Amino acid sequence: MERYFEEYDDTSLYDKENRGGEDIEFLKEVVRNIDGVIVDIACGTGRATIPLAIEGKQLIGIDVHKGMLDAATKKGLEKNVSIEWIKEDCTNFDLGLKTKLIYSVGNSFQHFLTNEDQDGLISSVSKHLEKGGLFIFDTRFPSADELLQPPTEEYWTSYIDPETGQKVELSTISHYDNLEQIQYYTTIRRYLNEGNVINELKTRIKLRYVYPKEMERLLEQHQLQVKEVYSDWKKTPLHSKSYSMIYVCEKI
DSSP states (O other): OOOOOGGGSSHHHHHHHSOOOHHHHHHHHHHTTOOSEEEEETOTTTTTHHHHHHTTOEEEEEESOHHHHHHHHHHHHHTTOOOEEEEOOTTSOOOSOOEEEEEEOTTGGGGOOSHHHHHHHHHHHHHHEEEEEEEEEEEEOOOHHHHOOOSSOEEEEEEEOTTTOOEEEEEEEEEEETTTTEEEEEEEEEEEETTEEEEEEEEEEEEEOOOHHHHHHHHHHTTEEEEEEESSTTOOBOOTTOSEEEEEEEEO
């Protein structure tokens, strides 16, 4: 199934709209007890990779999108950290090493749209983990509120572009295919100057949703045991109204 990467073609846009985050603080706590190489799957522009490297950890970042990796390389050099960036399909990678920690954040798991993609990803992760090693990742919770949105444009959020000073308003149109378990999103960005729209950008994306018991079985098939499932990076237990699922898994 074809993936849409339009959302990530403008890497500067991605960084403006995806800064910092509680996921990084969570990972910083985990890596304090980790030595050796750590692998960031679907690392993007290095949003989480670079802060962990600054903490003195050895990182490898893998992503299929060349533009994102180019941006990550530039940012890493600016921060004077040494990270190995690898352009690779994350459903079938071989780094020739074992590690105590692999992670994937920013809901990147949802870009693996088919059962074959998911199996390939989790299999590759499992093969690279030492016994007792951890795989940490997040994905959106498939609640009715999340999936059954009306197929009309809905306002999402806004921010001020730090480069231009313009206000940017974001809205979305979504449609959920309940047979494929895929949400089709169109994001609309309107750039305003003194209240007037001066430019508009539309991007598309596909996101796969997985239910908790489905995820548990998928992980167990690849020798990964679920240790914890949280609804946020503050370690709130998963509940029926959760927005996210954060998995901490152990290689058995």
